Amino acid sequence: MTPSSEAPPDAAELRARVAAFVAEHDPATTDQTEFLAARYDAGLAWVHFPKGAGGLGAPRALQNVVDAEFERFGFVPVDREGLVIGLGMAAPTIAAFGTPEQRDRFLKPIYTGEEVWCQLFSEPGAGSDLAAVGTRAVRDGTDWVIDGHKVWTSLAHRAQWAILLARTDPDVPKHRGLTYFLCDMTAPGVTVRPLRQMTGEAEFNEVYLDEVRIPDSLRLGGVGEGWKVAQTTLMNERVSIGGRPEPREGGLIGIVSDLWRSRPDLRTRGLHEELLRLWVAAEAARLTKERLRQQLAAGQPGPEGSATKLSFAELNQRISGLELELRGVEGLTYDDWTFRRPEKPDLLGRGPGFRYLRAKGNSIEGGTSEILRTIIAERVLGLPPEPRADKDLAWKDLPR
Amino acid sequence: MSESELNLLYSEIEQELRASVRELLAHRCPWQSVLDRVSHHAPAEVTDRALWQELAELDVLGLFVPETLGGAGATAREASSVAEELGRAVAPVPFLGSAVLATGAxxxxxxxxxxxxxxxTDLAAGQRCATLVVxxxxxxxxxxxxxxRADGSQLTGTVPGVVDALSADVLVVPALGAEGPxxxxxxxxxATLSPVVSLDQTRPLAEVTLTGAEATRVAVGQQAVDAVEAALLTGAVLLAAEQLGTAEWAFDTTVAYLKERVQFARPIGSFQALKHRVADLWVLLAQARAVVRHAASALAADSEDLPLAAALAQAFVSEVAVKVTEEAVQLHGGIGFTWEHPVHLYLKRAKSASLSLGTADRHRARIADLVGLPPAP
Incomplete structure (x- = not known):
């Protein structure tokens, strides 16, 4: 192993570190949790995090190098789907704003998967306008007392911990009166109920917070700085993109294309035209995602991530709609309305009716397509903001 | 090479090449001069031979020509970056006819x-120009x-809509003879060249008539068929790159206009109805860039995937370029409908290019064929 120095490690040094690590911990025989814990201790969990926090202070782009290297040695972690909030949102935010104690307490079990996290952000009255959240946090000695109602919380029924955005000061404009907390989901006063969606199943929950006490030591960032902290969380939500190229016809377009190939009886001229248009659009979207992946791997992140989300939402909706039309009488059926609680939506495994309905959520979840268009226009293209009524008014005086 | 391994980024060399071409065009070919040429010159005189010579001095006319044949020995990827810049300037130069189609064949x-x-060697040096007579x-x-048709070494026939024939010194002609293609x-x-009044004035067209003209045969049979197909595939890919550049200029210019044009006491770019339209165009352009890079890399690598990559590039980018330039006209309002504003040059280029080397519809049919999605009976 290269001796450690002040300069952050480069790709070659990271490869050497992975090789040395794997020599000590055989991926084939080591228990996954143990392996991940050791990887965290070695600074090879998130190499761009600081030393002692699972990282080595390396450039972010080099994380891809490390992941690819571990994969080459045969280590691909399994059962990580339930950890997306912890890994993708809580960890980078805690790394950026957490106290040393908070980092020590939370980052490692997030990485190993021993603690599941959820996100308590959206509310019935604060969807696209997230900064309008009304869940109150009131100081009481060394604690904060939380009262409110959160929605669209995936994994809340399984989570030990949550990232929470709450209002600590209703008397200042909305962006300035928010504070960010880490909330124990097993604390008294936390009630989780499934939120059944139009597909019949419940991926999400509503969470009621009734006089939940959170110690001030679990506040992340300063009082009133919650919006700034939340930006880090949301930024990371949008940059998450897979490390491996997606194959041609890998998504929904593959299902419809195979159906077209195997069922000549279903073919019509109009649907052929639509299928080809969607095939072209899907392939363009796939290559765009692949280009973004190559940019990230080369350390040149671009704003194209929001383009990818927008176009996949529209494509999934159009392709799943086409599939129903193509199937004719089968398109009138639905595979199963039974209420259930899936880990994640199974777009490829479920029936065409499910795909059609679930895809409706794609342009709403994680930022509506309309909000994304505004973000692209204002932040990427630099167009001026719309005049706003809510910027200088105290939150409590806003129309609602 | 597997299609998923194709590099979709721009290399440093490509970025340098792009910068030097952009600098030359900014200096020698601003839109004012293009507008002036199409306003005051007959079709045969629109082409800027002096500019072509200056591009030759930058060594960008024979990028994918092997060094042994007098070229720069680079690849279609570099040529694609140059094509983007030429499209961005709607430069009236015989790039498509001479440096792409004739050179490609x-x-x-x-x-x-x-x-x-x-x-x-002469084409790469800008000493002579040529075109492919299709x-x-x-x-x-x-x-x-x-x-x-070829009767021995004598060619006879009429070919409409030949690009860059008016500035060509040499014609490269596919013809059917007693021994086949x-x-x-x-x-x-x-040849008799009859100038056409073209929709895209920056790209002069002519009808080429041959009446027993004496020619030299340089290929016969499958070799001739393959050469024409290679030229058309090269053309499809590099035209898509040019279309991307055309669309990018229209987009950038429109976004700038939305920031400066004030109505109702606000920059019109602050209206959400307009913001969302340009956001959608930005998404399409990001996708077009990936599709063009993919096609250029497939061409450079002579990938098995090239016919599909080229068809995809034309099917997708043609429609994007037309959409972006049409929106650019609309979002400019009144000034966008005038002769004095250059956006019409870009609309005309984009619309004409979308018919060139196959419409999007034809390319979708080709894709259907290549990936096994047969039409309804």
Whole structure:
């Protein structure tokens, strides 16, 4: 192993570190949790995090190098789907704003998967306008007392911990009166109920917070700085993109294309035209995602991530709609309305009716397509903001 | 090479090449001068031969020509970056006819024959210009052109809509003879060239008539068929790159206008109805860039995937370029409908280019064929 120095490690040094690590911990025989814990201790969990926090202070782009290297040695972690909030949102935010104690307490079990996290952000009255959240946090000695109602919380029924955005000061404009907390989901006063969606199943929950006490030591960032902290969380939500190229016809377009190939009886001229248009659009979207992946791997992140989300939402909706039309009488059926609680939506495994309905959520979840268009226009293209009524008014005086 | 391994980024060399071409064009070919040329010159005089010579001095006319044949020995990726810049400037130069279609056909011959080598060397140096004598709407995969017949070494036929013929010194002519398909060379002054008043004035077209014109055959049979197909595929890919550049200029100019144009006491770019439209265009352009890079890399690598990558590029980017330039006109309001504002040059280029080397519809049909999605009976 290269001796450690002040300069952050480069790709070659990271490869050497992975090789040395794997020599000590055989991926084939080591228990996954143990392996991940050791990887965290070695600074090879998130190499761009600081030393002692699972990282080595390396450039972010080099994380891809490390992941690819571990994969080459045969280590691909399994059962990580339930950890997306912890890994993708809580960890980078805690790394950026957490106290040393908070980092020590939370980052490692997030990485190993021993603690599941959820996100308590959206509310019935604060969807696209997230900064309008009304869940109150009131100081009481060394604690904060939380009262409110959160929605669209995936994994809340399984989570030990949550990232929470709450209002600590209703008397200042909305962006300035928010504070960010880490909330124990097993604390008294936390009630989780499934939120059944139009597909019949419940991926999400509503969470009621009734006089939940959170110690001030679990506040992340300063009082009133919650919006700034939340930006880090949301930024990371949008940059998450897979490390491996997606194959041609890998998504929904593959299902419809195979159906077209195997069922000549279903073919019509109009649907052929639509299928080809969607095939072209899907392939363009796939290559765009692949280009973004190559940019990230080369350390040149671009704003194209929001383009990818927008176009996949529209494509999934159009392709799943086409599939129903193509199937004719089968398109009138639905595979199963039974209420259930899936880990994640199974777009490829479920029936065409499910795909059609679930895809409706794609342009709403994680930022509506309309909000994304505004973000692209204002932040990427630099167009001026719309005049706003809510910027200088105290939150409590806003129309609602 | 697997298609997923194709590099979709721009190399440093490509970025340098792009910067030097952009600098030259900013200086020598601002839109004011393009507008002036199309306003005051007959079709045969629109082409800027002096500018072509300056581009030759930058060594960008023979980028994918092997060094042994007088070229720069780079690849189609670099040529694609240059095509983007030429599209961005709607430069009135014979790039498509001479540096892409004619050059593409001759390079595909893979011959060291003196006449071909000398011509390629001259084309790369800008000493001579050439074009491939096919109707510009001809799509790759549509079979060997049949407009011209060869009787021995004499060619007869009429070919409409030939790009860059008016500035060509040499014509590269696919013709059918007693021995089947052949590829022929002849001096342009041996043909009758009738200028066409074209929709895209920056890209002059002519009808080429040959009446027993004496020509030299440089390929016959499958070699000639392959050379024409290679030229059309090269053209489809590099035209898509040019279309991307055309669309990017229209987009950038529109976004700038939305920031500065004030109505109702606000910059019009602050209206959400307009913001969302340009956001959608930005998404399409990001996708077009990935599709063009993919096609250029497939061409550079001579990938098995090239016919599909080229068809995808034309099917997708043609429609994007038309959409972006049409929106650019609308979002400019009144000024966008005038002659004095250059956006019409871009609309005309984009619309004409969408018919060139196959419409999007033809390319979708080709994709259907290539990936096994047969039409309804």
């Amino acid at each position: 001759l390079v595909a011959l893979g011959t060291a024959e003196e006449q071909v080598r000398a011509l390629l 109707p510009l709407p001809t799509a790759p995969g549509s079979g060997f052109p049949s407009q011209v 052949g590829l022929y060379l002849l001096p342009a002054d041996q």
